[in-house]
Amino acid sequence: MAIERSTPAPRGASAHDILQLLRDGTPKSRTELATLTGLARSTVTDRLETLMAIGLVGPVADGTSTGGRPPSRVALHAQSKLLLAVDLGAAHLRLALTDLLHQTLAATEATVDLSQGPEPVLQDIQRLTQTLLQQIGRETADILCVGMGVPGPVHFDTGRPSRPPLMPGWDDFDIRASFAQQLDAPVMVDNDVNLMALGEHHGHGGNLGHFLYVKVATGIGAGIISGGQLQRGAQGTAGDIGHVRVSRGIGVQCHCGNEGCLEAVASGPRIADALRAAGLPDVHSARDVIDLVNGGNLEAIKAVRRAGGDIGEVLAAGISFLNPSLITIGGQMAAAGEHLLAGIREVIYNRAMPLATAQLQIRPATTTHQAGLLGASILAADHGLGSESITALAQSLR
């Protein structure tokens, strides 16, 4: 049997562990950090010196200490670096510069036309980023990492979209290389629903072990948190439920080329189509559907509830795989409120096994349309404050 020889951890490795404990924003003493990490206090002090030299952590004034003793607690320097959060939707672009605790320092939004392909959209992002930096008097070099959500499947390892139906011209486009022309920071790209799930998870204190976030808008998708971690699957398409076949979809063509997909019958635009076909000629968009529902139109309420049933059919199968304790419904159509939820609940409680639904809650998402930006900021921090990044920053000090 080979004798395992322990190699010394690279400088910065356990500094990263300490940094993770400070990402909740609460100052901690060296003793607390030693207890939480299991490291010797002297090692904690050594690693903190590294983090302080990088500039990410600093001492904080201790309200209880007296007599001129140096402050004994340390905290993340939230504004020592910036995170750039980008939320690209089917028709909107939202940008925010946040601090390392995800507080927004500057934000803006614009409309986009994804059909023009990636270049004009990415140029807009670069231009708006410079405007935001100027607003808060910071520089491009202050950006630690970029997190970006896009409305389609993304190969997470490369950050390249993979045949995104709503994004013609973006298939396999190298988004990172485009950013690299202007920005010397790593760029992480993910599916927008995954980032909304991260945002919603953060909104619940990051304490949800098994959770599904479902976005119902122009597209339908889910973000999966299982075992407390976002699950992207092997290629990044986990949760891509919009193209699962549903019973009401038989004979209905989907824009993906298949037939009978959930998205082809239950997305906002498809509900509008159905209402027009049923004799309501002025219903052209998801917004129109929501307005009718909120105005008490029975036909629209029934259509939304039916769409909820379709979504419930797919989620009932997902529950059998994942046994979540909470499902939250977000995206534009969540504004249809209880009617959509009622349709979803009705089918889930009928179809899923009793033990799987005994503790299951199905609720509207608590984070608003900012969930995608928050998630993008979290993705950027997870990478920018991650082990590799901290090790590289520590080594650059040598």
Ligand SMILES: [Zn+2]
């Ligand atoms: Zn489809």
